[in-house]
Amino acid sequence: MTDATATHHHDDHTPSIWDWKRWVYSTNHKDIGTMYLIFAIIAGVIGGAMSGLIRWELAEPGLQVFTGQDTGWGAIFGNEHNYNVITTMHGLIMIFFMVMPAMIGGFGNWFVPLMIGAPDMAFPRMNNISFWLLPFSFALILISMFVPGVGGDNGFGGGWVMYPPLSTTGHNGPAFDLVIFALHIAGVSSILGAINFITTIFNMRAPGMTLHKMPLFVWSILVTVFLLLLAVPVLAGALTMLITDRNFGTTFFDPAGGGDPVMYQHLFWFFGHPEVYILILPGFGMISHIVSTFSRKPVFGYLGMAYAMVAIGFIGFIVWAHHMYTVGLNVNLKAYFVAATMIIAVPTGIKIFSWIATMWGGSISFRTPMLYAIGFIFLFTVGGVTGVVLANAGIDQSLHDTYYVVAHFHYVLSLGAVFSIFAGFYYWFEKIFGVKYSSLLARIQFWLFFVGANVIFFPQHFLGLAGMPRRYVDYADGHAFWNMVSSFGYLIMAAGMIVFFVLLIDAALRRRPAEANPWGEGATTLEWTLSSPPPFHQFNELPKIK
Amino acid sequence: MRFPAALGAIGALFFTLTAAATAMPAQSYPIDGQLGLPPSATPVMDLVHDFHNILLPIIIAISLLVLGLLAWVMVRYNKKANPTPSKTSHNTLVEVIWTAAPILILVIIAIPSFRLLYFQDVIPEADFTIKTTGNQWNWTYEYPDHGDFQYVANMIADEDVASWPIEAHRNLTTDLPMVVPVGATVRMEVTASDVIHNWAMPAFGIKMDAIPGRLNETWFRVDEPGVFYGQCSELCGLRHAFMPIEVHVVPQDVFDAWIEAANEDPYEAPRVLYAHYDALRGETRVASAQ
Numbered sequence: 143m144t145d146a147t148a149t150h151h152h153d154d155h156t157p158s159i160w161d162w163k164r165w166v167y168s169t170n171h172k173d174i175g176t177m178y179l180i181f182a183i184i185a186g187v188i189g190g191a192m193s194g195l196i197r198w199e200l201a202e203p204g205l206q207v208f209t210g211q212d213t214g215w216g217a218i219f220g221n222e223h224n225y226n227v228i229t230t231m232h233g234l235i236m237i238f239f240m241v242m243p244a245m246i247g248g249f250g251n252w253f254v255p256l257m258i259g260a261p262d263m264a265f266p267r268m269n270n271i272s273f274w275l276l277p278f279s280f281a282l283i284l285i286s287m288f289v290p291g292v293g294g295d296n297g298f299g300g301g302w303v304m305y306p307p308l309s310t311t312g313h314n315g316p317a318f319d320l321v322i323f324a325l326h327i328a329g330v331s332s333i334l335g336a337i338n339f340i341t342t343i344f345n346m347r348a349p350g351m352t353l354h355k356m357p358l359f360v361w362s363i364l365v366t367v368f369l370l371l372l373a374v375p376v377l378a379g380a381l382t383m384l385i386t387d388r389n390f391g392t393t394f395f396d397p398a399g400g401g402d403p404v405m406y407q408h409l410f411w412f413f414g415h416p417e418v419y420i421l422i423l424p425g426f427g428m429i430s431h432i433v434s435t436f437s438r439k440p441v442f443g444y445l446g447m448a449y450a451m452v453a454i455g456f457i458g459f460i461v462w463a464h465h466m467y468t469v470g471l472n473v474n475l476k477a478y479f480v481a482a483t484m485i486i487a488v489p490t491g492i493k494i495f496s497w498i499a500t501m502w503g504g505s506i507s508f509r510t511p512m513l514y515a516i517g518f519i520f521l522f523t524v525g526g527v528t529g530v531v532l533a534n535a536g537i538d539q540s541l542h543d544t545y546y547v548v549a550h551f552h553y554v555l556s557l558g559a560v561f562s563i564f565a566g567f568y569y570w571f572e573k574i575f576g577v578k579y580s581s582l583l584a585r586i587q588f589w590l591f592f593v594g595a596n597v598i599f600f601p602q603h604f605l606g607l608a609g610m611p612r613r614y615v616d617y618a619d620g621h622a623f624w625n626m627v628s629s630f631g632y633l634i635m636a637a638g639m640i641v642f643f644v645l646l647i648d649a650a651l652r653r654r655p656a657e658a659n660p661w662g663e664g665a666t667t668l669e670w671t672l673s674s675p676p677p678f679h680q681f682n683e684l685p686k687i688k
Numbered sequence: 689m690r691f692p693a694a695l696g697a698i699g700a701l702f703f704t705l706t707a708a709a710t711a712m713p714a715q716s717y718p719i720d721g722q723l724g725l726p727p728s729a730t731p732v733m734d735l736v737h738d739f740h741n742i743l744l745p746i747i748i749a750i751s752l753l754v755l756g757l758l759a760w761v762m763v764r765y766n767k768k769a770n771p772t773p774s775k776t777s778h779n780t781l782v783e784v785i786w787t788a789a790p791i792l793i794l795v796i797i798a799i800p801s802f803r804l805l806y807f808q809d810v811i812p813e814a815d816f817t818i819k820t821t822g823n824q825w826n827w828t829y830e831y832p833d834h835g836d837f838q839y840v841a842n843m844i845a846d847e848d849v850a851s852w853p854i855e856a857h858r859n860l861t862t863d864l865p866m867v868v869p870v871g872a873t874v875r876m877e878v879t880a881s882d883v884i885h886n887w888a889m890p891a892f893g894i895k896m897d898a899i900p901g902r903l904n905e906t907w908f909r910v911d912e913p914g915v916f917y918g919q920c921s922e923l924c925g926l927r928h929a930f931m932p933i934e935v936h937v938v939p940q941d942v943f944d945a946w947i948e949a950a951n952e953d954p955y956e957a958p959r960v961l962y963a964h965y966d967a968l969r970g971e972t973r974v975a976s977a978q
Binding site for chain 1 (some may be wrong): 717718720721722723724725726731732735736740743746747750751754755757758761762765766767770771773774775776777778779782783786787790791794797798799802804805806807808809810857858859860875882883884886888890891893894895896897899900901902904905909917918919920921922923924926927928929930948964
């Protein structure tokens with residue numbers, strides 16, 4: 143796939159980065175991708191600070207932070223309701239404003255056109271509105287924390303799942319209406335982005351690049367955006383019903399009027415389960431490229447890898463009620479969802495083993511992205527096997543809504559998705575920014591993250607088995623020790639985050655010029671045939687793929 | 689810092705039942721540093737334990753297999769050890785194996801999983817029914833088969849824990865426990881009055897959503913007397929963490945006496961329990977308290 147024709151340079155058209163019109167009016171996929179990445183970093187810092195408040199509160203039994211007491215400086219963080227607000231916002235921000243913008247908006251925008259040899263996205267102006275909807279959506283959801291939620295307390299504290307009646311009669315203030323509008327706007331942004339990617343990938347591949355020659359990252363984005371296109375409208379519908387239940391007297395989810403709160407859960411999880419695959423699939427794509435590049439070997443079982451992602455995407459739509467084993471489902475229905483859920487382990491296993499087989503017989507160099515990729519493979523496995531445990535409805539009666547679940551989904555997201563984002567970030571850093579980063583600082587950050595994240599989340603398995611329910615501002619004294627350990631882990635990971643910002647500043651100040659291809663012969667996709675950073679407009683003559 | 693306490697608990701791995709004093713019934717609550725599931729009190733939880741004992745070795749073995757393979761390729765196929773990479777990208781045999789082997793493991797898991805699921809979910813003929821209703825933020829208990837009395841159980845305040853008539857635990861003890869006799873098969877009806885709650889009892893292997901407009905049912909049978917604690921397990925607002933569940937399993941005669949007292953005034957009925965525990969201790973604290 144490497145045979146790109148020489149690119150013509152049009153750098154003379156590149157506007158200054160200080161020209162605000164370049165960003166606000168941008169129709170350039172690379173500029174929009176950069177804005178998405180910066181947006182994701184900002185949202186990630188806010189969401190990460192919120193998890194700091196959570197770990198601070200849970201470090202010891204009793205109320206530390208959300209005491210509702212005037213500490214002399216006023217009740218800074220408020221009461222137990224505000225704790226629920228913080229956990230809710232942490233989840234929504236990390237999902238909708240950190241992982242999705244980074245993976246799909248950031249890396250997807252940057253590298254889907256480059257990898258398929260296209261000059262830009264199919265609908266550049268739609269790309270612009272996709273991005274610019276997000277800051278407004280983010281603003282709405284942040285503002286919601288400061289307007290009345292329930293009683294005299296501000297913000298929406300009903301969890302990221304937003305179950306009624308807690309989100310309808312349980313939160314009578316306008317805060318949750320703002321959350322709904324924020325998610326509607328974020329949903330519009332996602333759907334527009336999805337349409338754009340589908341059109342781009344189907345119509346703008348360079349001559350000779352058949353679907354079966356397409357890089358795996360593009361495959362992963364293609365599957366992801368199909369999931370978005372099919373899942374997000376269901377969430378939008380459920381949220382719209384919440385709006386009318388709250389404000390216009392309908393009773394979709396109110397048993398007093400013939401509705402059913404469980405119907406919301408079905409709708410939400412019909413969106414919610416594909417959503418968690420939306421969060422991880424682009425990571426699968428990136429990890430495949432990174433493992434292949436640094437093993438100097440082609441991806442093992444390319445077609446199996448591509449169709450494993452398609453299979454995961456498809457199965458993702460038929461397993462939603464495994465989030466609802468405790469609502470009182472019919473036992474045969476539960477048996478079906480147990481079986482369907484466990485099947486996901488098969489294509490996931492194919493991917494894990496294919497990555498290892500890609501390394502097998504390779505000539506591996508342990509550069510920073512490869513460290514993250516290897517860390518990802520192991521930690522995603524750990525998160526995956528606890529998923530197999532949770533898939534069983536019988537044992538889920540013990541583990542549902544405990545910290546076991548929290549540990550499970552943070553292993554696949556905080557240690558899976560986030561590690562793959564950092565792997566991709568360091569893999570493409572030079573390509574995106576045109577400067578090198580300090581490999582030493584990046585390695586320090588990796589080890590702080592690897593140790594810190596495991597210290598945070600591994601003990602949570604024990605807490606969950608012992609029965610500690612999630613979303614608890616205070617717990618039984620018997621859960622104290624592992625909570626303390628978990629909170630220490632946060633400090634380690636926070637130190638890693640500080641190193642990350644030192645790395646960014648260091649790279650910006652030293653400005654060591656990037657190479658077009660710093661990774662050598664293992665890096666075979668089209669973006670490495672271009673300069674770093676690539677010209678403002680690339681592939682004016684389409685590359686030919688053999 | 690709670691390291692000493694935790695180290696002690698690690699030493700007593702999985703032993704989370706502690707009998708306070710001498711002849712007192714066992715209390716079941718989380719122990720600091722605990723690593724595993726709570727000890728079982730019901731036939732359902734017995735099966736949960738059995739099933740987890742099957743699952744845990746499997747998932748540890750899979751994780752170690754992946755870790756071992758990664759370690760092997762990192763040692764054997766790093767740049768120094770293997771300067772020229774192979775170009776192998778297909779091997780039909782291993783691809784078939786790593787597709788078929790997981791399916792086989794899943795089938796092995798599925799058999800005990802379905803056995804547990806159907807045992808848990810199909811309710812046997814019950815001796816009697818208790819109905820509980822989740823409210824923000826307490827539980828209402830009704831005994832329709834024993835005179836249809838009802839009462840509301842609230843968490844006790846932190847400052848009352850030390851002076852509570854029986855061994856009490858912060859965030860776990862309620863002012864009015866639910867009471868059942870030893871060996872009875874109890875059918876629990878679970879619903880809610882405002883938002884969704886969840887009636888969870890870890891030692892019983894029970895977690896059942898309490899949903900307004902729905903009546904969920906589950907069951908349990910406890911064969912040894914004891915005091916069991918659980919906590920609301922579905923986010924329900926401000927005081928979600930502070931609406932615990934406390935179940936006392938007592939001998940039939942104590943249960944009968946409690947029922948009689950509860951039909952008079954359920955809010956005074958716990959005296960029967962305290963008297964029973966005091967008798968076990970050979971004390972008469974109730975009399976002196978009066």
